[in-house]
Amino acid sequence: MVQVTPLGRKEIKAKDLLRQLQLEAEEQRKQKKRQNVSGLHNLDVGNNQLRELPAALADCPRLKEANFKGNQLKDKRLEKMVNSCQMKAILEYLRAGGRGKGKAESGREEARKKKREKQQRKDGVDGEQDELEEASKLLVKVLHVSENPAPLVVKASPGVKDVRAFIVCCVLKGVNLKPGNALKRFLSAQSLDVGNNQLRELPAALADCPRLKEANFKGNQLKDKRLEKMVNSCQMKAILEYLRAGGRGKGKAESGREEARKKKREKQQRKDGVDGEQDELEEASKLLVKVLHVSENPAPLVVKASPGVKDVRAFIVCCVLKGVNLKPGNALKRFLSAQTKLHEDICEKRTAATIATHDLQLIKGPLLYDVQPPEELKVTPLGRKEIKAKDLLRQLQLEAEEQRKQKKRQNVSGLHKYLQLLDGKDNYPCLVDAEGVVISFPPITNSEKTKIRKETRDLFLEVTSDTSLQICKDVMDTLILKIAELNRVTLENKEDSGSDNESDTLSGPGNLNPSQNVQPLVVEQVRVVDTDGNLKVLYPSKTDLTTVSSLLTVIR
Structure with missing residues (x-):
């Protein structure tokens, strides 16, 4: 039998030395493993054959979620906590020593407790008693569902x-x-x-x-x-x-x-x-608009969009605006001038979007937003006779050339500025009424049939774009705000009803009803649907008119 005297040890048999070294190595591995476990955030040891949970888990401050279910634990109280997922209670229970622990385990727990208390004093942390006293000042009582005669329930779809x-x-x-x-x-x-x-x-x-x-x-x-x-x-x-x-x-x-x-x-x-x-x-009371929802409208106007517009001028937004007063003085002139300015500014000279305004009483619905070949599309432009779109563009181009020669400059005015917007198009967009009459030819012109006059009270508004739907909505928001402002100016000035040539001077007080000052304009929702009746756009929706909410009060 070989005997040795290792460094720093007593004489011992070689066989016993190896066994002792193995035990020490095993203990080192356990200690190292225990130290590594302290950094855990999640732990899943469910459905194993564990009989008890190691007290070392109590020293894992980062452990937030753990699954111990499916193990036959000896400690029935601990098993009950495990089955009810009381994570915090489990750690507190293990930290306090639990039940069914041996003296050695209890001794280690006591040593851990003393170590924690020493560390708290060293770091200047209040003791556990101070924490409990502080907690007693901020008390909440939990009323369990089983004790509540009328508990509130939230269903999640x-x-x-x-x-x-x-x-x-x-x-x-x-x-x-x-x-x-x-x-x-x-x-x-x-x-x-x-x-x-x-x-x-x-x-x-x-x-x-x-x-x-x-x-x-x-x-x-x-x-x-x-x-x-x-x-x-x-x-x-x-x-x-x-x-x-x-x-x-x-x-x-x-x-x-x-x-x-x-x-x-x-x-x-x-x-x-x-x-x-x-x-x-x-x-705020002067700039009011009230939204009339489709469900509240006995005869809502509907616009059908054909599939062909997708490749030509895909986006359209429409609505009806009632209660406009264009009769006094220069009201109509200001209205048309404002529309022209919007085309120059927010519509970016009609390259971003185009506005069209119509007399609602002269429109027969439902309407169709469609495309037609230039040689087939017939329209009666404002101030002109009926003409094919192809011939209209050729005529406008000749007029533009004549303007350049007379004024000796490159810039032209009126519709002539927008001719290039249709370059390269095989089909032209148009809005057609129930009788097959083209009432709008964007981005060029409206129809003489639905022309707005001084007697017009109710408007059909349309905004089209080949850029995006949101641009259409933003332009429509601004258009409604501008009309509301013009309506307020008309009511404030109390102009007399003027003639068609419209004098620029303001007259004295007219016969306007004072109640008109607080009567809001009514915006009726208009749906744009596809040929199968599926909704494409509803304006104004709940999210529309928000861009002008600081200047316009919307009653929905």
């Missing part, structure tokens, strides 16, 4: 999986927003949901929350029925304006606070050189 799959909700009761500026601080967020509560009125302080963009007040039985109607139709901006103006159904104390807030705002506005709130409300 399968469609959210591919969009925004995860949602977590809860109900928090007992919040006190009355003291001081508690409500204002609470509403520094951009959204608020107090739907389906027992609110009888909305606090006027909401009007002083500039960041509030989205709010849900539905499901409350508000005393103010006008306000409740705004809530149900999701008119967020109108709600805040209404509360800012004082609303209805306010008590004396609430009215007093509102009056104080109003004076404070007016003082700040004078200091900053900003117009008073009353002026803003008056301005």
Whole structure:
């Protein structure tokens, strides 16, 4: 039998030395493994034959998710926690020593506990007792679903999986927003949901929350029925304006606070050189449009788009605008001049989009947005006789050459500027009414048949583009704003009804009804569908007219 005396050790048999070295190596591997485990974030040891969980897991501060299910643990209390996925409770239980542990395991746990306490004192961290005392000051009580007689339930549809799959909700009761500026601080967020509560009125302080963009007040039985109607139709901006103006159904104390807030705002506005709130409300009341939805319209106008327009001039947006007053003085002249300026500016000289305006009473629907060969397309241009599109373009080109010779310059005016927009096209776009009459030939001209006159009250508006649908919508938004502004100018000036040659001078007060000052223009939604009836565009939709929302109040 060979005996050796290793360095730093006593004399020992070689066989026993090897066994001892193996045991020490195994212990080193275990220690190293334990150290590596401490950095775990996720752990899955489910469906194994584990009888107990190692206490070393309690020293894994980064461990957030773990699966221990499917193991036959000796500790039934621990197994119950595992089956109910109480991750935090499992770690606390292991940290406290659990049950069914041997003395050696309990000793190691005690050593770990002392080590943690020593480290906390070294780093200046408050002890566990201080943490518990601090926690006692911020208490929340959990009411379990089984104890709640009327729990709120949220159903998730399968469609959210591919969009925004995860949602977590809860109900928090007992919040006190009355003291001081508690409500204002609470509403520094951009959204608020107090739907389906027992609110009888909305606090006027909401009007002083500039960041509030989205709010849900539905499901409350508000005393103010006008306000409740705004809530149900999701008119967020109108709600805040209404509360800012004082609303209805306010008590004396609430009215007093509102009056104080109003004076404070007016003082700040004078200091900053900003117009008073009353002026803003008056301005908003003059620029009003009301949207009439397709579902509320007994005879909505529909535009069918043929497949051929895709390769020629693919995009079209239409709507009906009612309540326009073009009769007094220069109203019609200003209207046509504004349209020309829009063609030069936002339409980029008709290269981005083209506007066409028609007298609604002279249109017979449904309409067809189509393409036709130049030699077949017949149109009656404004101020001209019926002519084929091919001949019209040739005639306009000759007129353009004559203009250049007479004025001795390259620039031309009128329709002649847009002839090159149809270069290389085998087919030309057109809008055709139910009688087969071409009422629009974009981007060149409208038809004399639907020409707007001083007596016109209701308009059919169309915007077409070969660039994008969004450009059409942006141009339409701007066109409606411009018409609303012109209508306001007409009503403010109170011009007398002029003749067709339209004098530039303003007359004295006319016979306009004063109620006209607050009557909003009505925008009727128009659907553009394909030949099978499938919806392509609806204007104005909920997202339209937002680009001009700072200047135009939209009642939806």
